[in-house]
Amino acid sequence: MPVKSLNLHLVSDSSGETVSSVARACQVQFEDVDVRHHQWWLIRTRGQALRVLDSIAAAPGPVLYTVMDPAIRATLEEGFARIDIPYIPILDPVLSTLSAVLDLPIRGKPGRQHVMDAEYFRRIEAMQFTIDHDDGQVIDGLENADVVVFGVSRTSKTPTCMYLANRGLKAANVPVVPGIPLPEQLLTLQGPLKVGLTREPRSLSDIRRNRLRMMNQSDENTYADEENVREEVLGARRLFSRLGFPVIDVTRKSIEEAAAAILQLHAEHKRRQQEEQAVLEDLSGYPT
Known part of the structure; x- marks a missing residue:
């Protein structure tokens, strides 16, 4: 069976630990696929987001991302749509459900799990x-x-x-x-x-x-x-x-x-x- 290839872009406003773990957990469910990870960490400015989009356009492929800042998210998502690639905000379903159950707003702060508490x-x-x-x-x-x-x-x-x-x-x-x-x-x-x-x-x-x-x-x-x-x-x-x-x-x-x-x-x-x-x-x- 021929090996399929895939560019998988991982974008995070923090260390990338979460999105990398999700990517690894999903990737092992598929055989005969050559996955090339493109990692973009600490994306916290519009300029950084635009450079990521340029790189994704040069090697198109699905995007998994964890970005909390609304302005940076908007820049990225507009770019994803323009390039016409699938993109998945992996934390959104969990955050939305917890927000609804708790009746509390989402803080929208990047990297809070890495605070030295x-x-x-x-x-x-x-x-x-x-x-x-x-x-x-x-x-x-x-x-x-x-x-x-x-x-x-x-x-x-x-x-x-x-x-x-x-x-x-x-x-x-x-x-x-x-x-x-x-x-x-x-x-x-x-x-x-x-x-x-x-x-x-x-x-x-x-x-x-x-x-x-x-x-x-x-x-x-x-x-x-x-x-x-x-x-x-x-x-x-x-x-x-x-x-x-x-x-x-x-x-x-x-x-x-x-x-x-x-x-x-x-x-x-x-x-x-x-x-x-x-x-x-x-x-x-x-x-x-």
């Missing part, structure tokens, strides 16, 4: 916590974690935790090593959600073998031997079952998908904690 600093704090508590480097302070991720080597613990930290969760990860028991304080840890990551042994063996080759080490190594890896994975799964950890198989999951599953588990974990807290308060007659 308390949420921003919470993410920075979470990132630092996650870096400090990567791969079991530091055990002290894990009671302050939101999530503690366990898994054998090369089950994507670190990138998953970094993604979670970028979403504002303090995420620590602890390696499960054959023959080395987990510290008792981890087994009795209260508060954080504890999750086990696993991977299909053959896939994990291949990943480890490639890792050894990158490090110029022999792949004739028990670390990558499939049978040894199988026993290691089975032992970890038995441990997770005994400790009651929910388990996520990352074999066919991206980092984002594994993190999304953990985010959902964390939300359920927090809800249960809140329900338990409410019961204790009802029994005691006052907040604990």
Whole structure:
């Protein structure tokens, strides 16, 4: 089947993060298409808008855009119509619906999601916590974690935790090593959600073998031997079952998908904690 080509123009008055995410999510639904992204960020003046229109006219293609200023929007939309290309203001349906439900006007300010507010600093704090508590480097302070991720080597613990930290969760990860028991304080840890990551042994063996080759080490190594890896994975799964950890198989999951599953588990974990807290308060007659 021949590959189709497409110029896709992404226009934003901010960093372009939102429109890029939408474009990626939609693009993967189509096969055999060569998509060339043309990115136009921080478009906040009429002069910038006109230059974008000139560039789009030179390489016509659909436009996805997030632009809040009415005057800049009008300039762009008039230009899109003149060039006769399809254009989609991706935030409009959501904003219009929320405005109607809330009976409030839309502020129309670009990049408000990137303001350095308390949420921003919470993410920075979470990132630092996650870096400090990567791969079991530091055990002290894990009671302050939101999530503690366990898994054998090369089950994507670190990138998953970094993604979670970028979403504002303090995420620590602890390696499960054959023959080395987990510290008792981890087994009795209260508060954080504890999750086990696993991977299909053959896939994990291949990943480890490639890792050894990158490090110029022999792949004739028990670390990558499939049978040894199988026993290691089975032992970890038995441990997770005994400790009651929910388990996520990352074999066919991206980092984002594994993190999304953990985010959902964390939300359920927090809800249960809140329900338990409410019961204790009802029994005691006052907040604990």
